[in-house]
Amino acid sequence: MNLKTMILLLILLASFTSCNTKNNDKNPEKINNPNIILISADDLGWSDIGCYGSEVQTPNIDKLAEGGMRFTHFHNTSKCFPSRACLLTGVYAQQNGYAKNFKEPLTNAVTLGEVLRTAGYRTLWSGKHHGLENPVTRGFDRYYGLKDGACNYFNPGDQRPGEGMPARKGKPGNKTVRSWCIDSVLYNPYTPEERDFYTTDYFTKYAVNWLEEYKNEEKPFFLYLAYTAPHDPLMAWPEDIAKYKGKYDAGYESIRKARYKKQLDIGLIDETYILSNATYQNWDELDDSVRIAEIRKMEVYAAMIDRLDQNIGIVLAKLKEIGKDENTLILFVSDNGASAEMVRIDDDYGEIGSMTRWTSLGGDWANVGNTPFRFFKNFSYEGGINTPLIAYWPNKIESKTYSEFPGHFIDFMATFVDLTGAEYPVEFNNQNITPMQGQSLLPVFLGENKQREKSIFWEWQDGQAVYFNSFKIVKEGLENPWELYNLESDPTETNNLSTQNPKKVKELEKLFMEWKTGLPVL
Secondary structure (H helix, E strand, O other): OOHHHHHHHHHHHHHHHHHHHHHHHHOHHHOOOOEEEEEEEOOOOOOOOHHHOOOOOOHHHHHHHHOOEEEEEEEOOOOHHHHHHHHHHOOOHHHHOOOOOOOOOOOOOOOHHHHHHOOOOEEEEEEOOOOOOOHHHOOOOEEEEEOOOOOOOOOOOOOOOOOOOOOOOEEOOEEOOOOEEEOOEEEOOOOOOOOOOOHHHHHHHHHHHHHHHOOOOOOOEEEEEEOOOOOOOOEOOHHHHHOOOOOOOOOHHHHHHHHHHHHHHOOOOOOOOOOOOOOOOOHHHOOHHHHHHHHHHHHHHHHHHHHHHHHHHHHHHHHHHOOOOOOEEEEEEEOOOOOOOOOOOOOOOOOOEOOOOOOOOOHHHHHHHOOOOOOOOOOOOHHHHEEEEEEEOOOOOOOOEEEOOOEEOOHHHHHHHHHHOOOOOOEEOOEEOOOOOOOOOHHHHOOOOOOOOOOEEEEEOOEEEEEEOOEEEEEEOOOOOOEEEEOOOOOOOOOOOOOOOHHHHHHHHHHHHHHHHOOOOO
């Protein structure tokens, strides 16, 4: 080979390398895999954070929203454990054994940890599981947290010397014991020695300790940070509660209208989002004692969300400290809408917000939390299933953007496989694995106008729903007729079109029945 030919080849090679580098800038799945942090709140209403309309101080979450993308049509299942099972496996809870309870192993499914390990990820999980298996047996290198669904924030276990009895669900003398895991060790109950223990704080503490421990690894990490806040019991640090003293004295209507106005003002929603009819009581007609309790509940609830945001700020600061903030995809969601469930415990005592009293938010404030939608957790209407989704990825996701892409928790698995090149198996642990049910969000993150290709299905208790191509049928009560809504023109489900368009109802009902027929017998 003569010198002239060699020079020409070198020029061509340099040009090819430069071209590939430019292409890689547009296709992050081809570059070094990013770190991934998936943050889940618990029973957080659609309007409960600042960047979705709230008056609660959430500057760190708001920073992620301002620097990234906010979704307005993203969905969970309306209930904690099936939502988390969908998020974790990329298939419906009806396909992995978690449609009705969480007392069995995940079946015919693989977890995000198991899949991302095939792409060389360090897999970390801190927080709530709401499942049977210890996550370290399902693909996670480290796990710290509550294996059950809800617990006392200040002490999940037995009474400690010098303290009151921690409030727990159940009848006197027969309280429910909550399971807790630290890596492979199961605690039942878990009584922390640390007197500064608060679940939100300690989930973060373990997460940032792991980030420090593994900071020099070349492999990327996946951190699933699954908080329990602001799920009941309503418990918060006094200094956080004090920040909201007097903030809710004006009552439900005042706060709900202010949130709706803010949503419009910041461009999160437009005039198609008609504010649904309120379902709360008349504030002025409440007894003084009831009104005082309602104010206190919301002050504590806000404080819990505030503390959640503070802890997210600690994680963000740690990322920056270890130099991993520029190539980390951060996602924030809630596992269902604000909750109207009420837990009543006979032997509770003490002030609302304290360790010795289990208090629930209730339906009136939950109606405010889900502004502008109808209904709550456990319902298949948008108030139960529509979650905030914030996607933040510096220099990849455009800042201050909104997306109307209709998504679901099942989409996370497809997204991460698309992003990392991880292997999603056909068989695993001697089980046939259900194919991924979701659609990758990566094109949406990168600003491409992708349409939803697949239908989305819901079924929890007496609620059922199907979404496809802007239309949704939904009902609450298996004997009730389907209602039909065009979510593109009526996202708050205020105009039932079922009598005007029975053909569309039949079309979507057929999709639902085909989905039901194809489900495994578990």
